[in-house]
Amino acid sequence: MMPLCIRARLLNGYVARDPWSPTLDGILAAVVMRERLGAEAYAISAASPRTWSAVEGLPLAVERDGDLWWYQASSPRPVGEAGRERRHYHRRFDDQHERFLVEGVRRVMTAAGPYKATRLHDTRVICRGVEWHVVGDREEIDRLLRSVSQVGARRGCGYGEVVEWLIGAGDEDQARHRRPLPRAYAERLGIRGAVVPWTLVPPARHSIVDCVMPEAPANAG
DSSP states (O other), X not given: OEEEEEEEEESSOEEESSTTOSOHHHHHHHHHHHHHHOHHHHHHHTTOGGGSXXXXXXXXXXXXXXXXXXXXXXXXXEESOOEEEEEEEEEOOOTTTOOSOOXXXXXXXXXXXXXXXXXXXXXXXXXSEEEEEEEEOXXXXXXXXXXXXXXXXXXXXXXXXXXXXXXXXXXXXXXXXXXXXXXXXXXXXXXOOOEEEEESSSSTTSSEEEEEOOOOOOOOO
């Protein structure tokens, strides 16, 4: 295991729903689970990631604090950022395809409940790439990333296309500390920031604890 800087050179930037995504341990976890389960079973289970246990055995060093553990992998940092664009999208009740409702539902309420019409947004980061600092196994990380052609959200719309993966020397302190950290652990280290419920270990929405969040990542240039 050694400090590494992992950089994805991108065709058209990436889309994220918060400043701390996408995570490299999350990307590697998806590849590892696809290998362990097989493509078909992975596709089925990926629709309900809460059924997964925490993904262990990634080629990354592990940090521990009592019963908690997480991977030594920093939050992402855009490379050559030119700007950010907020994009809105909408979820509406689809009358054409949702005619068969749950038994007992006589009236579709779109102001609240499961059929609520919603206006959502995400942010497109216009940049040349995105990078992470990690402590890990260079050869195995390189092998896993070869199959990753897109990163971030809205990949079905063409965002986050990876042109090339680059791996070089990294910064151990960034890998260990420029990421969401459990509140008590961060306070002992004198690290301060906003406290947000966050996923320590992939998959998303698993092992959520109160974390001290790093400052929004600056452009890596």
